[in-house]
Amino acid sequence: MALWGGRFERGVDAFTQEFGASLEVDKAMAAQDVVGSRAHARMLAEQGIISLEDQAAIDSGLEKIAAQIADGTFAWDVNDEDVHMAIERALTANIGTPGARLHTGRSRNDQVATDIRLLAKDLCARLMDENRALRRALVDVAEKNLDVVMPGYTHLQHAQPVLLSHHLLAYFWMFTRDFARLSAARDAADANPLGAAALAGTTYPLDRARTTELLGFSRTIPNSLDAVSDRDYLLDLEYACSVSMMHLSRLCEEIVLWSSTEFGFIILSDSYSTGSSIMPQKKNPDFAELTRGKTGRVYGELMALLTTMKSLPLAYNKDLQECKEGPLDAVRTLSDCMEIAAGMIETMTVNVDAMSAQAGRGFTAATDVADYLAKKGMPFREAHRVVGELVLACERRGCGLGDLSVDDFRAASPLFDEDVAADLDPAGIANARVTYGGTGHDAVVAQLAEATAALAADEGREA
Secondary structure, three states: OOOOOOHHOOOOHHHHHHHHHHHHHHHHHHHHHHHHHHHHHHHHHHOOOOHHHHHHHHHHHHHHHHHHHOOOOOOOOOOOOOOOHHHHEEEEEHHHHHHOOOOOOOOOOHHHHHHHHHHHHHHHHHHHHHHHHHHHHHHHHHHOOOOOOOEEOOOEEEEEEEEHHHHHHHHHHHHHHHHHHHHHHHHHHEEEEEOOOOOOOOOOOOHHHHHHHHHOOOEOOOOOOHHHHHHHHHHHHHHHHHHHHHHHHHHHHHHHHHHHOOOOOOOOOOOEEEEOOOOOOEEOOOHHHHHHHHHHHHHHHHHHHHHOOOOOOOEEEEEEHHHOOOHHHHHHHHHHHHHHHHHHHHOEEEEEHHHHHHOOOOOOOHHHHHHHHHHHOOOOOHHHHHHHHHHHHHHHHHHHHHHOOOHHHHHHHHOOOOOHHHHHHHHHHHHHOOOOOOOOOHHHHHHHHHHHHHHHHHHHHOO
């Protein structure tokens, strides 16, 4: 018979027991359950609700259980429906009556909510560590390839030359925003529901501020109904995971493209590639593709929890049992994918010549040639038309702007002079853009300093 079975004449059958159980998923927060119970018992003793002797026995018993869980020797009972019951049953079996007093003034509802919030804080801290590692990798590779020129794209068409370092730093700032989202999700979870009991609070003289202090929460939830039914912080976590996976997917899509024969911009390390069972020449970017593919499952976890929560009346409902597996999977997936992405970035070989050669193709100098005319006094819209006609002429002749003579340029506009050649060099075009946030060498050096400072600030933040 279950620990709650006093009101029932018989237990549930085997299938309904299995259907309603959550033990396998709950094991992920076993350590948090022990921490929460030890704090609750200490507060009960300080309030005179249980004796100091009972509290000492409970604390010692829970400490031993925590050690058994950590080293894998704890005996899980398949008949226990969740981790909370499993630990309480083992504690009572080990220390007797004091173990049965642990649940005084507490419901599984506030116990579960406490455990999940503690777990969510730990999960956020783990992801914040992985995020920092990925951003360090991006900064390191950007610094090592500071002046490598590549084509920038819009619509996946050659647009204007940029520095590879500038391109990589764009992802750095995406992941910096992801860090802020993860930090916000951690802050959302950082509130104590313990003491709310089932839904209405309790008649015992609990000191909720004390358990808030003991458990390291920043604040105590002021409404008992909200305390046991809120899972917004898990939605915040899953949203943060989803956005970060989207950014990873974009990065991995570029890695797939860049490592292709058509681009040839990078060569992935053997450690982050696979081969073909039939084609001996193949070197496939499988791990970039897998990361791209796993984005969908993380999106799905967010939508699943939103759907679970959308119609729940206050306060606790069994539906909330479904709120744990999704965030755990989302966090595990994101953590793995960030580690994979960092490894790919750190170990890839940059084909500088291929990037530089492509930076000058596709009329990437066209905007600068139009700017040349505008700086000579021609209205930009007219300059745009003149250069567009030059591009069309080049396409018909099968050449680029760099293949035109000064006379060809002067035929299009007398404002052109020999110095137009300076506006056709991809490196010069990129490095001329020195405004804040631009792709020029000096601007990127300043941006790297700002990125390094931002990373240092986040590394100094509590996780």
